[in-house]
Amino acid sequence: MINENDPSTLTTSGRLLNYNEAIKAGLQTGLKFTQLMDQLIKTSDPDKLVAAATQLADFQLDSDFVTFPHQYTNADYYLLFMSRMLELHDQGNQVILQSHDHHEELTQELTPLGDRGTFNFRVETSENGGVFYRERATGQSLFYLNLERKMFRFNSHALTQLFIIDLHDTVPAETVKTSVQILVDFARYLKEDYGYSVDFNILDAANRQNYQVHSADLPAGVVDRLFVSAAKNDYMLTNGANGNGARIALDKDVVVDIFNNQLEGQPEWVLTVHDNEQKISWFDVLLKYPFIRDWYLENLMDLEIVSDPLIFG
Amino acid sequence: MENQEQHASAADVLTQAIANKLDYLSTLQAAVQHGDDRKVYELLDQARYSEEVKKTRAKRSVDHLAELVDNIHPQISHYLSDKLIDYLGHIYPFFYYEEYTTGRFHIYFGNWWDRRLFGELDVVDVRFQFDQGEYDKLRTSFELEGRHQRLNTAKIEAISAESEQLQKLMDAQSVRDNEKTKLREQLKENSQKSSMPWESGKIKDERQGIIDQLTKLADEDEQALNAHKTIKANDDKILVLSKEDTILNYEKQSIRDAFDDFEHFEAHNQSLYADYLNSLVGQGQSEGEVNVDD
Numbered sequence: 001m002i003n004e005n006d007p008s009t010l011t012t013s014g015r016l017l018n019y020n021e022a023i024k025a026g027l028q029t030g031l032k033f034t035q036l037m038d039q040l041i042k043t044s045d046p047d048k049l050v051a052a053a054t055q056l057a058d059f060q061l062d063s064d065f066v067t068f069p070h071q072y073t074n075a076d077y078y079l080l081f082m083s084r085m086l087e088l089h090d091q092g093n094q095v096i097l098q099s100h101d102h103h104e105e106l107t108q109e110l111t112p113l114g115d116r117g118t119f120n121f122r123v124e125t126s127e128n129g130g131v132f133y134r135e136r137a138t139g140q141s142l143f144y145l146n147l148e149r150k151m152f153r154f155n156s157h158a159l160t161q162l163f164i165i166d167l168h169d170t171v172p173a174e175t176v177k178t179s180v181q182i183l184v185d186f187a188r189y190l191k192e193d194y195g196y197s198v199d200f201n202i203l204d205a206a207n208r209q210n211y212q213v214h215s216a217d218l219p220a221g222v223v224d225r226l227f228v229s230a231a232k233n234d235y236m237l238t239n240g241a242n243g244n245g246a247r248i249a250l251d252k253d254v255v256v257d258i259f260n261n262q263l264e265g266q267p268e269w270v271l272t273v274h275d276n277e278q279k280i281s282w283f284d285v286l287l288k289y290p291f292i293r294d295w296y297l298e299n300l301m302d303l304e305i306v307s308d309p310l311i312f313g
Numbered sequence: 314m315e316n317q318e319q320h321a322s323a324a325d326v327l328t329q330a331i332a333n334k335l336d337y338l339s340t341l342q343a344a345v346q347h348g349d350d351r352k353v354y355e356l357l358d359q360a361r362y363s364e365e366v367k368k369t370r371a372k373r374s375v376d377h378l379a380e381l382v383d384n385i386h387p388q389i390s391h392y393l394s395d396k397l398i399d400y401l402g403h404i405y406p407f408f409y410y411e412e413y414t415t416g417r418f419h420i421y422f423g424n425w426w427d428r429r430l431f432g433e434l435d436v437v438d439v440r441f442q443f444d445q446g447e448y449d450k451l452r453t454s455f456e457l458e459g460r461h462q463r464l465n466t467a468k469i470e471a472i473s474a475e476s477e478q479l480q481k482l483m484d485a486q487s488v489r490d491n492e493k494t495k496l497r498e499q500l501k502e503n504s505q506k507s508s509m510p511w512e513s514g515k516i517k518d519e520r521q522g523i524i525d526q527l528t529k530l531a532d533e534d535e536q537a538l539n540a541h542k543t544i545k546a547n548d549d550k551i552l553v554l555s556k557e558d559t560i561l562n563y564e565k566q567s568i569r570d571a572f573d574d575f576e577h578f579e580a581h582n583q584s585l586y587a588d589y590l591n592s593l594v595g596q597g598q599s600e601g602e603v604n605v606d607d
Binding site for chain 2: 224236237238
């Protein structure tokens with residue numbers, strides 16, 4: 001390599017040769033990049049898709065001797081990856097990727113939601129790495145994705161703020177549901193196809209899912225408030241199984257329990273949602289039952305479902 | 314001789330007395346073995362049984378035989394509870410029982426959140442012993458229903474009114490602030506007025522008036538300052554009261570569903586012993602084991 005501090009060690013031709021080598025290496029990097037881009041954009045092999053995305057995620061395109069004036073950011077490759085992943089599962093039309101005329105930047109819309117939300121990824125700069133999927137207008141980070149560590153984490157706070165609060169008055173619940181389902185499907189493919197560790201959080205419809213509430217030692221008044229408001233809405237909050245906590249049977253076979261999951265030692269209050277088909281999550285309950293939504297939002301300080309504290313701490 | 318005769322008859326008397334007791338106990342034992350709860354109840358209180366079930370004039374029982382089993386009442390109660398609670402489950406579907414120690418049962422009203430501990434079930438006497446305080450609340454709440462009120466309506470209204478008042482006080486802060494500025498201005502003017510002796514009384518009165526107003530505003534400021542806390546505390550109080558009203562409402566509804574009204578409920582409680590034992594007449598022994606799913 002060139003030793004700039006000691007030019008006397010090099011002959012002119014040696015210097016040129018080194019220069020040439022550095023450019024070749026830079027071009028090689030560029031070529032490698034185009035190959036990965038091809039792969040990311042065109043491959044129909046999901047394995048190759050993930051491989052390309054993972055490598056592009058922290059790809060350094062510029063070198064000291066070769067720089068490229070027009071570049072997308074690493075975050076954009078994630079958007080591309082997400083679109084392609086959905087495409088390979090025949091859901092390509094559920095997101096719309098938008099490029100812009102005068103600069104290299106991608107944004108995304110969820111087809112059902114239209115322009116009510118514009119999304120992109122934001123690269124996490126700390127050593128944790130990974131990216132946050134963010135709604136641009138509100139800055140809400142709906143989930144965190146780390147391709148290297150095969151991690152996917154939904155963020156209950158952001159999902160609640162955006163879908164249960166901000167868009168509540170203007171976007172029909174059904175639209176919200178189909179929009180969020182796209183994100184869930186994306187996470188599910190990563191989990192099922194590539195063994196990602198996924199925390200679906202409030203979107204998890206599995207019956208065994210315990211939604212941990214923020215106040216581990218939940219004040220009794222919070223449950224009392226649900227009791228009173230349920231009665232006003234013709235539902236009855238009953239005693240929980242074995243007298244631990246409370247239970248409310250909503251329509252059809254949907255049952256919500258709120259109870260202390262740690263009867264010995266430190267309390268840990270959780271919510272669960274049971275339904276025979278395991279299709280209903282806490283998020284769905286919030287969308288469907290106004291009095292539960294009101295109760296949740298009014299007591300959000302105590303009730304907010306905990307997201308991965310290492311990511312959203 | 315006479316002594317011996319006396320002795321003999323004393324022995325006879327005692328033997329007879331013991332035989333009576335043995336007879337009593339073995340009859341009771343047989344009744345238990347045959348699952349004849351009706352017979353068990355009869356043996357436990359023959360006077361009451363004759364009076365309330367047979368409707369015959371009671372022979373005052375002088376033998377006190379039932380006292381023989383006084384100290385095993387917990388076991389008797391435990392045994393009898395199976396069928397009794399099964400029966401009660403049909404008539405009073407809203408009561409839940411918890412055997413907190415052998416043969417003693419807490420009654421809970423309903424299965425809703427924070428249902429009330431409503432008293433005890435006396436199995437041996439087939440009687441509810443309701444907690445007087447809780448029972449009175451229920452009775453009162455039935456009485457208030459005629460006036461379309463709940464037990465805590467008045468209290469909740471009073472507290473809400475206070476909160477509303479406080480909220481107004483908080484909202485009116487800027488109005489008060491303006492008012493104070495004006496009053497302070499007036500106070501300044503007042504103190505600059507030339508005090509001619511014939512005017513001094515009037516100026517003094519005016520000054521006092523301004524100070525009084527300022528003091529009143531300062532008091533309101535202070536109240537407004539604490540208002541937030543008070544409103545929060547009021548919300549908590551209202552929650553407790555609404556919760557109680559909600560529970561009472563469920564209780565009333567349960568009673569209406571089963572008995573139409575409170576009077577019928579009370580009447581049923583009065584005749585519970587006779588009703589229950591009559592229901593046992595005829596089924597008695599042959600039933601064998603009864604499944605109790607409480």
